[in-house]
Amino acid sequence: MMPGIPVAFDFPFVLAALAGLPLLYLLLRITPPRPRIVPFPPLRLILGLQPREETALRMPWWLLLLRLAVAACVILAMAGPVLNPRAGASATGGALLIVIDDGWPAAPSWERRIAAATRKIEAAGHIGQPAAIVPISDGAREIVLSDPAAAIARLRALTPVPFTPDRLAVAGSLEKFAAAHRKPEIVWIADGLDRGQAAEFANKLAGFSSRVTLMTDEESVRALAAAENQPGQLAVRVLRDTRPAPDSGRVRALDRKGREIGQAAFGFTGATAATAKFELPVELRNEIFRLEIAGERSAGAVFLLDERSRRRRIGIVSGETADVAQPLLAPDYYLTKAISPFADVREAKSSAAKPVQSLLDEHVAALILADVGLVPGQAHDALGNFVESGGVLIRFAGERLAGTPEDLVPVRLRRGGRVLGGAMSWDTPKKLGAFDRQSPFFGLAVPDEVTVSRQVLAEPGPGLAAKTWARLSDGTPLVTASQRGEGLIVLFHVTADTTWSNLPLSGLFVSMLERIVALSRDSGRETGAPAGAKNDLGQALAPNRILDGFGVLGAPPPGATAIPAGFDGPAGPEHPPGYYGPQEGVIAVNALGPDDKLAAVDYANLGFARENLREQGAVDLKPWLIALAFILFAVDTLTSLLIAGNLRLGRARAARLVVLVLGAALVLAPGGLRAEPASQPSRARDLGAALTTRLAYVRSGDPRVDEVARQGLAGLSRVLARRTSLIPGDPVALDPAQDELSFYPLLYWPVVASQLQPPGAAIQKAALFMKQGGTIIFDTRDAPAARPGGPPTPEARWLRALLEGADIPPLEPVPADHVVTKTFYLIEGFPGRYANGTTWIEALPPAPADGTPRPARAGDSVSPIIITSNDLAAGWASDSDGESLYPLEPGGERQHELALRGGVNL
Numbered sequence: 001m002m003p004g005i006p007v008a009f010d011f012p013f014v015l016a017a018l019a020g021l022p023l024l025y026l027l028l029r030i031t032p033p034r035p036r037i038v039p040f041p042p043l044r045l046i047l048g049l050q051p052r053e054e055t056a057l058r059m060p061w062w063l064l065l066l067r068l069a070v071a072a073c074v075i076l077a078m079a080g081p082v083l084n085p086r087a088g089a090s091a092t093g094g095a096l097l098i099v100i101d102d103g104w105p106a107a108p109s110w111e112r113r114i115a116a117a118t119r120k121i122e123a124a125g126h127i128g129q130p131a132a133i134v135p136i137s138d139g140a141r142e143i144v145l146s147d148p149a150a151a152i153a154r155l156r157a158l159t160p161v162p163f164t165p166d167r168l169a170v171a172g173s174l175e176k177f178a179a180a181h182r183k184p185e186i187v188w189i190a191d192g193l194d195r196g197q198a199a200e201f202a203n204k205l206a207g208f209s210s211r212v213t214l215m216t217d218e219e220s221v222r223a224l225a226a227a228e229n230q231p232g233q234l235a236v237r238v239l240r241d242t243r244p245a246p247d248s249g250r251v252r253a254l255d256r257k258g259r260e261i262g263q264a265a266f267g268f269t270g271a272t273a274a275t276a277k278f279e280l281p282v283e284l285r286n287e288i289f290r291l292e293i294a295g296e297r298s299a300g301a302v303f304l305l306d307e308r309s310r311r312r313r314i315g316i317v318s319g320e321t322a323d324v325a326q327p328l329l330a331p332d333y334y335l336t337k338a339i340s341p342f343a344d345v346r347e348a349k350s351s352a353a354k355p356v357q358s359l360l361d362e363h364v365a366a367l368i369l370a371d372v373g374l375v376p377g378q379a380h381d382a383l384g385n386f387v388e389s390g391g392v393l394i395r396f397a398g399e400r401l402a403g404t405p406e407d408l409v410p411v412r413l414r415r416g417g418r419v420l421g422g423a424m425s426w427d428t429p430k431k432l433g434a435f436d437r438q439s440p441f442f443g444l445a446v447p448d449e450v451t452v453s454r455q456v457l458a459e460p461g462p463g464l465a466a467k468t469w470a471r472l473s474d475g476t477p478l479v480t481a482s483q484r485g486e487g488l489i490v491l492f493h494v495t496a497d498t499t500w501s502n503l504p505l506s507g508l509f510v511s512m513l514e515r516i517v518a519l520s521r522d523s524g525r526e527t528g529a530p531a532g533a534k535n536d537l538g539q540a541l542a543p544n545r546i547l548d549g550f551g552v553l554g555a556p557p558p559g560a561t562a563i564p565a566g567f568d569g570p571a572g573p574e575h576p577p578g579y580y581g582p583q584e585g586v587i588a589v590n591a592l593g594p595d596d597k598l599a600a601v602d603y604a605n606l607g608f609a610r611e612n613l614r615e616q617g618a619v620d621l622k623p624w625l626i627a628l629a630f631i632l633f634a635v636d637t638l639t640s641l642l643i644a645g646n647l648r649l650g651r652a653r654a655a656r657l658v659v660l661v662l663g664a665a666l667v668l669a670p671g672g673l674r675a676e677p678a679s680q681p682s683r684a685r686d687l688g689a690a691l692t693t694r695l696a697y698v699r700s701g702d703p704r705v706d707e708v709a710r711q712g713l714a715g716l717s718r719v720l721a722r723r724t725s726l727i728p729g730d731p732v733a734l735d736p737a738q739d740e741l742s743f744y745p746l747l748y749w750p751v752v753a754s755q756l757q758p759p760g761a762a763i764q765k766a767a768l769f770m771k772q773g774g775t776i777i778f779d780t781r782d783a784p785a786a787r788p789g790g791p792p793t794p795e796a797r798w799l800r801a802l803l804e805g806a807d808i809p810p811l812e813p814v815p816a817d818h819v820v821t822k823t824f825y826l827i828e829g830f831p832g833r834y835a836n837g838t839t840w841i842e843a844l845p846p847a848p849a850d851g852t853p854r855p856a857r858a859g860d861s862v863s864p865i866i867i868t869s870n871d872l873a874a875g876w877a878s879d880s881d882g883e884s885l886y887p888l889e890p891g892g893e894r895q896h897e898l899a900l901r902g903g904v905n906l
Contacts, residue, residue, distance in 0.1 A: 371398025
């Protein structure tokens, strides 16, 4: 490598030929160009002829330099010159210590980090410099020097960890290494985030050596910090640091099987935090188990959800008769205020004759009875079945419960109760005691201001301690619970209002109810798991599936340990992000906490040498030098021919010759030029469509929507091949503005409101396609948002703008006697991912009054246009086993089968 110039030669010994250039100069200088040939006419014509041009005795200086340049280019090309062979290579002595941030923020640029470290090690190997690799996650492990080959092998075996390791944990090992090797050269490949005590670690590195090089990326890191299942939407907080980054993006929502449920856009607009909102039905939101930033590959860009994040329906029945007279003092008022932030509250209507049964019919996940005494008759049996099948029953004490024998309670109750601080009691109101480790409330702070003045007492028994979740300072139970079948019964020994305790006025009341509700399961789900209460909540939860640094779930690593009950902290070395506990009731641990922020570190005042992490890449100069030598040689040849008089060209011919020479040089240049007809792939595809029937879809511009369309048409094609005589080929993506549509009988057009309208040529070709017998299915995919008689959705407005001015026939909802309902299957509708949308088709002429069949038309009742909102492609999409790829609403295999039958008929 030449000093000061980032150029190296693969065969530097060839450069010795440059010493022969002076000799070549002398030889060429004394060698004149070829003399000009003059024809010899008869003697009498040349008598006294004086030649106007004489051949030089020596070669002209400009021709001499031209030929020397050709020789120099050939010699340099044979030496194998490489520009920037090892960017940032070190040329200093001593040991080389490479410190790598290997937390999840380094994962998106991990390949560049490994490449940068490899270049440093290879450069050190050229000068015999030993190297050591120190990942930050190694902690206090001893640092060992090795030869370059071993160092590179270890480097390539590294992978990022899914948490942010503490950099100061490795500072002790670095200090010992620096003292033993006399201030080595240190290269710190940093992630640039102010996490893991970056500033303090940088100051320590500056003290270990005066030769510290900082390599970092200039691009921002994005992550997900928290998700909240709010009323009507699931909101997730997206973070970035202050370095340059895309100002917008999308968050993907996946279910337990990894199938995509939806996407939500976010935009930072100059800030470092943004919110992505999934405005989906609560049934779909409750199916979301994983959120991830599209295109961001790290554990921080993934947020895992568990049963605690499900938004459940909670029913409330109050035994209070004065609710109407004093609504702000009623028990259901305090319960509604406490539960609304994390669940959907359903209250029994005052006119309901059977309030308990009416709420159970709404498929609530938990039912709260506030001072309800004996539940009679069929309601009692229904309530018992509800608990046995996995429901959670939460009861609050009161005058009615204290005076009524009841069996749907976790413990035997003493008649009457205890009054504290009253006229007949010497005891003052009691405070709450600390929560036991086996209690689901363990970890919650107990406020001193919460007191209890009256309670229902539990009869002492051998199993009472195991059923007690909360107790007063004197040890008497305040909250008891017991397992009943697959469900749970929980009893608060105080009222749900403030008559017996001020607990309903505290934040602790909200937290306690939230943890109890989290133990329930969503009874509206297809595959309900047993209630979380069946798990051993007091025991530690072993790691189940753990995220790696790139955000991929896999087997737990050896260092992962179980989390304690009630664990609510962010991930760390002992508890990496992932799922913990049994499969039927896993608990999610994420890389970031709800209050975390991302900030970049300012290294300006540290005095480190700075290098960009991005590799500038080696450039092979040999092809360029060969092309240059060819051009110079061609110029030399043309010049020699002109001097000899063997080439006579006009200006036009000379210009064409120059263009020919330059074109040949470009072909020889790196990469060359490969011109192929742009229409060749389209012609081949159209030829295949002419020979084999294929279904087609229009590219929407949204990759996710286009992939769903492809999967849907592929699934429908497989069903057609199995059930009918038609064996279609693979589906085709088309652009109506450029592609020929006449080869395809059916065109599926998914509508995306966020995309621009296609050009007018596309609309004209689509209209001509429909007039010539083709059918286009426009799918707005907005059935959940569309409301009869309400304003049009954005997708509906986009479609109206698309079809404005086009010759569209009158439309009507698909009638029951339309031919499309009986072409192959007898069906009643066209469901897809949704089943509640309306499908519109070309209106048929009215039937004759005499009852005769409707007259036949030229198109045999084949409608050129079909408009639906049911997301047909998602309903058709299936895997090789025929299983649906996407969750359906309301769902079930029957809906998937009906969607395929509708597609076959179409």
